[in-house]
Amino acid sequence: MMQAMIFAAGLGTRLKPLTDTMPKAMVPVAGEPLIKRVVMKLKEAGAERIVVNVHHFAGQITSYLAANDNFGTDIRISDETDMLLDTGGGLKKAMPLFDNTKPVLIHNVDILSNVSLKEFYDANRQYGATLLVSKRKTKRYLLFDSEMRLVGWKNTETGEVRSPYRNLSAEDCRMYAFSGIHIISPHTASLMQDMPDKFGIMDFYLSCCDKTVIHGCCKEDLMLMDVGKAETLKDAETFLNRIENKE
Template sequence: MKAMLFAAGLGTRLKPFTENHPKALAPVNGKPLLQRNIEYLIDYGITEIIINVHHFADQIISFLEEHNYFGIEITISDETDQVLETGGGLLKVRELLTEDFIVMNVDILTDLDLNALIKAHQTQNALVTLAVSDRTSSRKLFFDEQNTLKGWRNLNTNEEISAIETLDHCKELAFSGIHVIHPTIFDKITQRGKFSIMKVYMELMAHETIVGFDHSGGILIDVGRPSSVLEAEEIFK
């Protein structure tokens, strides 16, 4: 199975580090996020990874070259002209993703059992399986009793997207930044250019099998700000 690491973001929350570096190279106990997640994927047998780059792309490429691409096949998706967000970034490399594939944000550190996530995805014959957990977040996803995605809500603005009349009886969980996707999704995407894959999910959830994989109780840190780097350093040595 191939994986894609989203590493093109500007990382504005990680300033001042990202004023001169990409967030993918932000160190946690001396080891960059990019390296930690490449090694995490390798630990689960992933040997083909696509990495999209935009902000200080040359630094990421140089880092990979210095480490001999960690002994695996790494493909760079160059978004230096325009960052395409998650949806556009995936669409750009669709020809490389012909079987179920993993997608992961580079600034996530977790102990999620990737094999269990993949097994759940394939057992349920899902189009998309989203890793989710019960934790504090301003944006929540809502799932029914079968763990099928039914809605999304921004808790700060009360903006809501729903596939059903009310989300009152649904489980409210936060997205963990990791998903497993079946390649037929590319035939269902109507957007082009720069767009979020989450918006695609919102459009498809009413008639496609998009499910959640709840890993509440495990470790998940969104290393998006300096304070979370310190938190991560307490756990990831």
């Protein structure tokens, strides 16, 4: 059984003015809200339980899911209306809603891709966590060793390097961009108990990558779009047509 979480609690500031009246998860792409697109992709991959965290215009998401009978899936809501907990804090709060014996696949609500989530989940359950990564250009890269184990992070604009390994040489590492799709094991999730209520998931992974294997998975034919900003939203329908024709 696959279980999954959709990060849908963000404020969606990059999608203003649309998100002045709706949550990012309800922004339509090719006629369907982003939340429906991710739920259906997870359902097709075999997800039997999906947790959705909510904060910004939370009622619009919960009402939409209820009105559509949760699209025939077991969807549970992790309510962050009192305080937005960031990605790591959101996952920590949601963990009691999952079966604590199985890994959780996590998917940002604003990501569209050609990834087979079932294949990704089935092939990477043995690691402490697995991050789907790509070679796209960015300012902030994850650093991996020769065996694709996470060892750090680098901002190429400022030169800042973060790592639990002292004297890490970023130049000797493999550099990849994070995709917003990842898997976390029950053991690694249990390490979040020492984290505060609010924290970023990448801060957590960087804090424990020397204690548990955080694996990087690079899909060579990856087609992925982050539609969390206005300038990419207008190209999303074309992108969907491309990945659907490829598949």
